Amino acid sequence: MSNITIKKIAELAGVSSATVSRILNNTGRYSEETKERVLEIIRDYNYRTNVVAKSLRTNKSKTIGVIVPDITNEFFANIVLAIENYSVPNGYSIFICNTSEDHEKEKMFVRDLEAKGVDGIIYLSGNKQIPEQTTSKHLPTVCIDRNPGNKEIVVVESDNFSGGFIATEELIQQGCKRIVIIKDERDVSPMAERYRGYREALQKHGIPLDENLVVNVKVDVHEATKAVQHLISRGTAFDAIFACTDWLAIGAINALHQHQILIPDEVKIIGFDNISVAQHSYPPLTTVEQDKTKLGEIAAQILLDMIDQKKPQKQNIVLPVSLVKRNTTL
Amino acid sequence: MSNITIKKIAELAGVSSATVSRILNNTGRYSEETKERVLEIIRDYNYRTNVVAKSLRTNKSKTIGVIVPDITNEFFANIVLAIENYSVPNGYSIFICNTSEDHEKEKMFVRDLEAKGVDGIIYLSGNKQIPEQTTSKHLPTVCIDRNPGNKEIVVVESDNFSGGFIATEELIQQGCKRIVIIKDERDVSPMAERYRGYREALQKHGIPLDENLVVNVKVDVHEATKAVQHLISRGTAFDAIFACTDWLAIGAINALHQHQILIPDEVKIIGFDNISVAQHSYPPLTTVEQDKTKLGEIAAQILLDMIDQKKPQKQNIVLPVSLVKRNTTL
């Protein structure tokens, strides 16, 4: 059953719909007296504003779209949750768009979101850089953990370089010399930065970069397992692994287990993200913590500010990371 | 920049807006000739229909709301993903509403969704039964994994009773006599059913129900850990644990590790859900598999059918479960 409308409320109160509208929006120009009367009727009839009509009129929908590669990955889910926790109290609803890393889907989603009249879009990392056509020209947009070519888009990300650096240095300080890095085969910005941190740490400690130790995979547990198995059967010697993702680390651990290689005695491992699986793996995984909550919160905050035209948004926010030590390193 | 409108297209093509609308909606009553002409202009000007206006007119938004207790829990995330994968190709967008088990939030979300004009709602299990006021009276609604008091609402769920039964029976067949069950302290229907399965299995095998072995907790890893620690320090003897959730099982495993209790030698464990953490815990967790994908897919399918008034929807769909054996049982 459709809701009661502003016009009917007006009738019932013996005023015009304009007045009711003003009262509803606190836009002044009405007497306290009629306000009371109207509000009472509104309560009595359980009036609720038709947001669709309002959107049509105002061109604002109080709705934002979040584009995410895989909601099933706790890392992304955490960020989405943080976005929600910030946005909902501010009156916004959230469209969730799961791309499964599919480029075409991503484009479709953006078109769809625009058509549905969202006020803004938040992108979570996925395919490489955001192609021009994909990013909306008309809509406020902020990216998380992904550095689009487009220099005009706001980016919120972790300090991936430092993350790669401290992880690698920790391994070195524990006496490792041959440190494998497992990273995304795609050249996406966060991975590139972590890799740069890795190289910088090696260099600082006078360890030459061995190309045999850098392995590129599709980001997936089993791919990591296969990659490490391959490494082992190829006879490549190594005493540590820096996995650019916790899930990649888990995959590596599986391979090591299969070959009865002891962790951390024979090989030490460090992951990235600090999602809960890191805490419950065997052995519990040392990893680089990203502040997922802040990542989402800040992105949402910036986006809403952009929508409200408040701040002249700063460009790149980068959040600090930290090492949480567990049992895959001494 | 706002989009070009149907009216302008009509002008440019020298026809009326009604004709353009008909062409856009394939509703017939126009010549092939004008169709071509109009479509070309539409392409040239990159026209895109204003969904908000359309919604206002048609009272359909091609939008559904999904209410979920914790998107961060892989179990729910999997279901949400399945819902998405079914709905998006059918033209629907999805509002995600994370309640964090908060009853008040849930009510707010429903109000909000109604106001925003969603065409239907899917509930995922959370607080006990859905209170009357919470469930929308006007909107098609389907529940997953949760049996609301309201008998008119469609429910899609796993065969929780069987799940509880086969898990418990497996434990019994492996020689366990004192089987702890860890379950949600709230009396929610899926848990109640699993518990019933547990009791039935015990009874079938002539094992008396020992109230000391049924522990109720808030569903949370650490709560499970504490509960098991408590059990141990209290000196309660047990040789198996049936945890009504994988996360609960992980919590139990942690407690056992702390006390150097060997799994599965001294205590066997079975979880529920089969989320990925079960695969990567130590030891890998035997668990009851729920078909998350199907759960979401079927729910979405039923909901969309309801929206399209197609089928006279069946009431209760219950999906089979299965035991996946890993290393926490022999």
Next chain:
DNA sequence: CTGTTAGCGCGTTCAT
């Protein structure tokens, strides 16, 4: 086959 007209529910001038 096509055009005219009339709203969907709301916010907003411009009057008074």
Next chain:
DNA sequence: ATGAACGCGCTAACAG
């Protein structure tokens, strides 16, 4: 302080 009237962009009668 309040009302009349218009229009956001679209679809759905009804006419022809």
